[in-house]
Amino acid sequence: MTTSTPATPTSPKTPATSTAPGSDVWARELAAVSESIRAITSSLELPEVLRLVLGRIKTLTEAEALSLLLHDAVRAELVFAATETLRERTFAGLRGEAAGGLAGIVARTGRSARVNDPAEVHRLGVDPHEFAYATRNVLAVPLHRDGRVIGALELVDRYDGTDFTVEDESLVAALADALGQRRAPEDLAADVHALRSFFEEVAAAVPSEDATLVLHGGDGRELLLGASRRLESGIVDGLRMRLDQGIAGWVATHRTPVCLDDVRSDPRYYPEIERLTGFAPRTMLCVPLVMKGRLLGVIQCLNKMGGGSFTEEELRMVQTLGDHAAIALENARLYRTARLAALTDDLTGLWNTRHFNEILPAMLERRAPLSLVVLDLDNFKAVVDRHGHLVGSRTIGQVGRRIAAVMRPGDVAARFGGDEFVAILPNTGARDALTVAERLRESIEAMNVLEGTTIDVSGVTASVGVASHPDHGKTAESLFQAADRAMYAAKERCKNVVVLASGSDETLGAI
Secondary structure: OEEOOOOOOOOOOOOOOOOOOOHHHHHHHHHHHHHHHHHHOOOOOHHHHHHHHHHHHHHHHOEEEEEEEEEEOOOOEEEEEEEEEEEEEEEEEEEOOOOOHHHHHHHHHOOOEEEOOHHHHHHOOOOHHHOOOOOOOEEEEEEEEOOEEEEEEEEEEEOOOOOOOHHHHHHHHHHHHHHHHHOOHHHHHHOHHHHHHHHHHHHHHOOEEEEEEEEEOOOOOEEEEEEEEEEEEOOOOOOEEEOOOHHHHHHHHHOOOEEEOOHHHOOOOOOHHHHHHOOOOOOEEEEEEEEOOEEEEEEEEEEEHHHOOOOHHHHHHHHHHHHHHHHHHHHHHHHHHHHHHHHEOOOOOOEOHHHHHHHHHHHHOOOOOEEEEEEEEEOHHHHHHHHOHHHHHHHHHHHHHHHHHHOOOOOEEEEEEOOEEEEEEEOOOHHHHHHHHHHHHHHHHOOOEOOOOOOEOOOOEEEEEEEEEOOOOOOHHHHHHHHHHHHHHHHHHOOOEEEEOOOOOOEEEOO
16 A cells, blocks of 8 residues: 545545444544543644654554644745654573562462452552553563463553553463473573564554563573663654655655655655664555644654554544644643743843743753842943834843854853843852853943944943852742842943852953
């Protein structure tokens, strides 16, 4: 199957009749899509929306790799904004004591157990700390050989996030019994090929994130064999592709979904991503995200768990999810734009007082070195008195741009009000903070004329105060007061200087 256009049978939203064959499957798919849509549209924070989109696609498709690529219209590129890639681990070990966990109980009793409520694990006598991570659900079945129990197979966390079912239990029990009849425990432990093949068989029947096989060895000790299949995020986050590269680029450009059974044989295939990640694509679903005629990005699913192919039904479901993901992404963008507007100073483009008052306490909680710079313009009133408030506002804007140009990655600069500015310098001690403050002072002193005019603003300089946490203040209020006092000390001395908070007589700049 290789298609470049969506199929047109009845949508999963509107099954033909409630009594049609497979209508219960349609109902489950409809419920899954509806739940996914509700989840995706429940948040306005972009990182949370991205996480929810990937999580729901994983539930619907059981893909080994998922990517949400956002469109950068300025650079005509796709950016990997959120990714998850399956990482597999197979292990074998030896232990002398009896196995713990649900597998241990099943191996001793010979009865299957299925737990879909984490609280039930306690009631079965299993210590939850025996699991290496927070567990949603567990399924364990015994292995028999020659009429006796020789071990147990335990699956943890169904891959699509749903509960383990009675049908899952039957499928896994049949595979475990077949294995027990075919191979002795010692033989299986020595055959890595057979072990991997078995776990792949189990994953194809009932996909889970972790599987462990506990076998009783001939010497009375137990063999622990296992496989983990977990999605890891961020493998290629931030990577960029041009719109003329790869299948995803084609989908974005043509705004047409694709469903492919053999990715590498497709002429649009772009091998660079495989080279960078080591992840070999086989099958693919890729759908565009479009909102009101504007391309937002694409969703990409690679490699169906268990080696199968993606279906046209899954393509339709991902398309439906993609349509609603586009709405959620657009809402998140609008919310972020509105929030930025509420936290940004109109004249300078720097942060405003509200954002400064929010972020300084949060940064201090990290208990890392931090310095604060408070800067007030000298002789600014003379410019306003001579040329008017419009020129004054444009001068403030020019100062803001100069401050932004001096800031380092991670620094936070804000207009505090009027002609006063502040800058938070994380992971910066007093000595380095004085260096940054001096650069700010020099940059403002170097202004000669107002940009785009011949108006002389060379008299505008800055008096700068610096305070460092925790030496000059341990709270946001005390640190600001220390830097503010240092700034006023600079003004009283001669203006156009940098002064460190009390406890030091260090002064930098023109005197």
